[in-house]
Amino acid sequence: MTLRIYNTLKRKKELFEPVEDGRVSMYVCGPTVYDSCHIGHARSVVTFDVIVRYLKAKGFDVTYVRNFTDVDDKIINRADQLGIDPLALAEKYISEFYDDMEVLNVEKATIEPRATEHIDRIIKVIEMLIEKGFAYRIDNDVYYSVELFKDYGKLSGRRLEDMKAGARVDIDKRKRNPFDFALWKSSKPGEPTWDSPWGKGRPGWHIECSAMSTEYLGETFDIHGGGKDLIFPHHENEIAQSEAAFGKTFVRYWIHNGFVNINQEKMSKSLGNFIVLKEIIKHYHPEALRLFLLSKHYRSPVDFTDKAMNEAVAGLDKIYGLLERIEKQFGPVSGKDKTRDTTVFREQFCLAMDDDFNTALGIATLFEVVRNMNRLLDENKNSFSQNAENKVCLGRADILKMGAVLGILNESPEDYFAKKRSTGLAKKSIDSEMIDKMIKKRIKARKAKNWAMADQIRKQLEEMNITIEDTTEGTIWKIKN
RNA sequence: GGCGGCAUAGCCAAGUGGUAAGGCAGCGGUCUGCAAAACCGCUAUUCACCAGUUCGAAUCUGGUUGCCGCCUCCA
Numbered sequence: 001m002t003l004r005i006y007n008t009l010k011r012k013k014e015l016f017e018p019v020e021d022g023r024v025s026m027y028v029c030g031p032t033v034y035d036s037c038h039i040g041h042a043r044s045v046v047t048f049d050v051i052v053r054y055l056k057a058k059g060f061d062v063t064y065v066r067n068f069t070d071v072d073d074k075i076i077n078r079a080d081q082l083g084i085d086p087l088a089l090a091e092k093y094i095s096e097f098y099d100d101m102e103v104l105n106v107e108k109a110t111i112e113p114r115a116t117e118h119i120d121r122i123i124k125v126i127e128m129l130i131e132k133g134f135a136y137r138i139d140n141d142v143y144y145s146v147e148l149f150k151d152y153g154k155l156s157g158r159r160l161e162d163m164k165a166g167a168r169v170d171i172d173k174r175k176r177n178p179f180d181f182a183l184w185k186s187s188k189p190g191e192p193t194w195d196s197p198w199g200k201g202r203p204g205w206h207i208e209c210s211a212m213s214t215e216y217l218g219e220t221f222d223i224h225g226g227g228k229d230l231i232f233p234h235h236e237n238e239i240a241q242s243e244a245a246f247g248k249t250f251v252r253y254w255i256h257n258g259f260v261n262i263n264q265e266k267m268s269k270s271l272g273n274f275i276v277l278k279e280i281i282k283h284y285h286p287e288a289l290r291l292f293l294l295s296k297h298y299r300s301p302v303d304f305t306d307k308a309m310n311e312a313v314a315g316l317d318k319i320y321g322l323l324e325r326i327e328k329q330f331g332p333v334s335g336k337d338k339t340r341d342t343t344v345f346r347e348q349f350c351l352a353m354d355d356d357f358n359t360a361l362g363i364a365t366l367f368e369v370v371r372n373m374n375r376l377l378d379e380n381k382n383s384f385s386q387n388a389e390n391k392v393c394l395g396r397a398d399i400l401k402m403g404a405v406l407g408i409l410n411e412s413p414e415d416y417f418a419k420k421r422s423t424g425l426a427k428k429s430i431d432s433e434m435i436d437k438m439i440k441k442r443i444k445a446r447k448a449k450n451w452a453m454a455d456q457i458r459k460q461l462e463e464m465n466i467t468i469e470d471t472t473e474g475t476i477w478k479i480k481n
Numbered sequence: 482g483g484c485g486g487c488a489u490a491g492c493c494a495a496g497u498g499g500u501a502a503g504g505c506a507g508c509g510g511u512c513u514g515c516a517a518a519a520c521c522g523c524u525a526u527u528c529a530c531c532a533g534u535u536c537g538a539a540u541c542u543g544g545u546u547g548c549c550g551c552c553u554c555c556a
Contacts, residue, residue, distance in 0.1 A: 011485090031556080044556040074554065156551080162483045163552060205554090227556030232484095234555095257556070258486095266550080295504075296494065300487080301549075308493065311505045318504090321518070352495090361495050364503035371503095371520080378512085378520050451514055458516075469517050478517090 003058065005223075006299065006356045008231060008254040009155055013356055016253065018222045024060045025221035026052065027213040027251075029230055030112070032069040033093035034078045037100045037277040039260045039289075039304055040267060044227050046290055046407070047257040047298045047357075049106045051225070053405050054353050065216050066109035067209065068094055070116050071192050071202050086192050087116065100277050104286050105407045111216050115208040119194045122203045122211040125245050126183045126196075134244040138174045140186035140199040146179045149240040155254060156232035181237055183207045206237040210250075214242060224251040228258055228299075261303045275304065285420070287408040288312040294359040294406055310481060315367070316408070317420075319399065322370050324413035325377055326396050328473065330389060332412070333400065342398040344369055349402050359406065366402045369395050417478065424479030430464055439468070439475055446470075 003016040018024050028048045031041055048066075055062050069075075070090035079086035094114075101108075115122070126142055129135035135144050146152045146160060153159050160179060172178070182204035187193040193200045203211075213221065219242070226235065235254065242250040259266070262273045280289055292312035296302045344365065352361035373395040380388045403409030411419070425432055438457050445453040458468050465480045 029556080032554090038556080040556040042556085047556090072554095156484080158484055158552070229551075229555055232552065259550075259556075261549090264549095268555080300494095303493090305493095307505085311493065314506095315504060318519095325519085358495075361502075364495065367503055374519050375521085381512095446514085449514075455515070467517060470513075471518080476518095 003354045004356055005253050005255065007252075008256050009251075011157070014253070018060070019218075019220060019252065022059070022061060024055050024062045024223065025065075025217040026055075026062060026223040026225070027065045027067075027209070027217060027221065028109075028224070029209060029226035029234070030066040030068050031093075031097055032072050032074055033090045033097060034072070034075040035093065036096060038267070039262075039275045039277060039280060040227065042100075042104060042277050042280075042289065043260050043293050043298075043302065044225075044257050045101065045106050046104065046293050048225050048255075049407055050294060050359060050405065051223075051255070051357055052107065052109075053407060054357065057401075057405050058350070062110070063217060064109045065111045065113065065213060067212055068097075068112065068114045069205065069208065070094065070114045072115075072205055076191055090116075103281055104277070104290065105410055107407075113212045113216065115203060115212070116192070118208065118212050118215065119196075119203065121215050122207050123184075123196050125207060125211045125214075125241065126203075128245045129183065129241065132244060134240075135183055136176070137198060140184075140201060141182055142184040142198055143175055143180045144183050144237070144241060144244075145176055146181075146240060147177050149244050151243070152179075152240055153236065155236050155239055158232065179233070181206060181233065183241070206234055207241060209234075209238050210241040210245070213238075214246065214250075219246040219248045219250075221251060223253045223255060225255040225257070228256045231256055257298045258301045261301055263305055264303055280309075284309050284313060285316065285416075287410065288316050290406065290408050291316055291363070295363055297360055298357060313481065319366070319370055319403075319409065320411075320413045320416045322374055322377075323396065323399070323409070324417065326373065326392055327413055329377065329384070330393060333396065337393055337397045340394050340397040342394065342401050344395075344398040345401040349398075349405070353405065362402060362406070366399060366406075369398050369402075373399075421477075421479055424465065424481075428465060430466075435461065435464075435466065435477060439477060442468075443475060 004013045005016045006013045026048075028044075031037065037045075048064075052062055052064050068090070071086065075090055076086045079089040082089065126135060129144065130137070130142065134148050135142050137143075153163075160177070163179065184196060184198055184201050184207075185204055186199055186201040192202055194202060213224070224235070224238075231254075239250050261267060262275060265271060265273055267273055267275070288309060289312070292304075292309055293302065295312065295315075348365045349362045352358045352365060355361070373392055376388055376392055376395070384392075400409055421432070425435075438461060442454050442457040445451075445457065461468060461477065467478050467480050469476050469478065
């Protein structure tokens with residue numbers, strides 16, 4: 001099975017061939033830690049989480065590096081406003097980031113380096129750039145000279161001449177070219193600072209990624225990812241720095257995820273429509289968010305709306321509903337199930353994922369299996385042949401394998417529905433004991449064939465957003481939404 | 482001004498040369514005391530529009546229209 005990846009650098013899908021057989025080295029730009037994670041971060045993080053999970057599922061030995069930018073203008077400004085230490089601010093948001101990732105069921109990266117812990121390496125790379133003539137010093141700052149890097153613009157597909165025309169960049173007369181960017185910035189009093197050959201200062205934004213990625217992954221590595229917005233200037237500058245410093249191809253495959261819109265509007269601070277991850281999680285199950293994000297291709301824009309999220313919830317309910325049905329019939333997943341040869345996973349899901357991580361198509365496969373298993377359960381209501389049981393358990397194994405790559409279906413069906421019930425009740429401040437009482441009363445009424453009373457109780461529950469299901473094993477209730 | 486993307490059913494969304502996946506919603510049916518859940522069936526002769534290439538196009542080419550993103554910190 002061959003994996004094809006859309007490479008931003010080539011603007012087309014390419015066969016994926018890692019530098020080293022069986023191993024993948026991958027770097028993704030992590031957050032600048034000056035504020036809480038929003039849904040845009042969530043999309044990026046989930047996209048690359050799934051990519052890593054899939055690469056591992058394919059048997060690759062993956063080294064995944066995701067950094068923290070923990071010193072930067074934005075951090076310093078925010079800390080200034082709050083009157084606290086910039087590094088303490090960074091620390092706070094790093095810890096918040098970890099909390100968010102845990103909730104989102106995002107696996108930890110192999111290495112999670114911070115800029116402030118790699119100042120020596122950063123200085124070393126800057127020195128190399130100065131030595132090779134790509135960087136120049138102005139007072140106590142160091143700049144990169146974009147005109148000297150002949151391939152400048154190859155990732156973003158723009159030329160320096162074109163950009164000059166409509167450029168809205170600040171004119172710093174000291175710079176040789178307006179697009180020259182800072183490698184090292186001298187620090188003002190009170191800012192975080194490190195000693196360097198150019199005096200006290202701190203690294204520019206782009207250099208840390210060149211320094212840290214190559215330190216852990218080598219001077220040429222396989223995959224570099226991030227949001228589309230990073231293509232220019234950040235990733236363009238990373239290429240310029242790294243290829244100038246090391247004289248080698250920096251990255252073989254560039255992967256960029258699309259944006260999240262909110263109700264068809266670009267999410268931005270000026271519009272005030274930022275949605276913080278914590279807020280979403282209050283209303284929706286994290287797995288519903290993942291399912292929503294992954295139901296569209298990672299490169300396309302995706303529109304976050306309550307309607308779309310409710311559809312994702314409905315889909316997730318459907319899958320967990322089936323898992324619950326299977327568990328009631330055949331018990332929880334056994335060790336034997338885990339070693340089953342899951343052909344649908346292997347032949348359909350992986351085929352979809354091999355085509356530039358087409359999760360939307362993969363999810364379609366998942367739902368097909370769900371429907372097929374529900375049908376089998378319906379058809380064999382009374383007596384299950386060994387063959388039918390095998391098929392259903394195989395189907396479940398397929399579903400769970402797909403879920404594992406997508407990072408969903410991580411809970412037991414009981415827990416999933418129990419959690420859903422309790423948060424649903426809490427939202428409306430309803431007491432579950434009262435519901436149990438009403439249901440008991442209704443069961444009695446039904447036994448007495450007092451349908452009028454039974455239906456009235458059901459109607460009352462309906463008004464409380466609770467749905468009754470009279471199954472062969474008894475009456476159960478669910479929160480509608 | 483420069484660069485790039487997108488347009489598929491009521492909605493969301495896959496599909497990049499071989500005759501339209503999947504989800505949500507809706508309608509009809511099976512099941513049920515009635516429901517719910519689940520399943521079955523129906524819902525795009527057609528993929529923004531026009532022209533072209535081809536035995537064959539949603540898919541390729543040219544043009545038109547509309548929407549969006551980037552070029553400034555941004556996932």
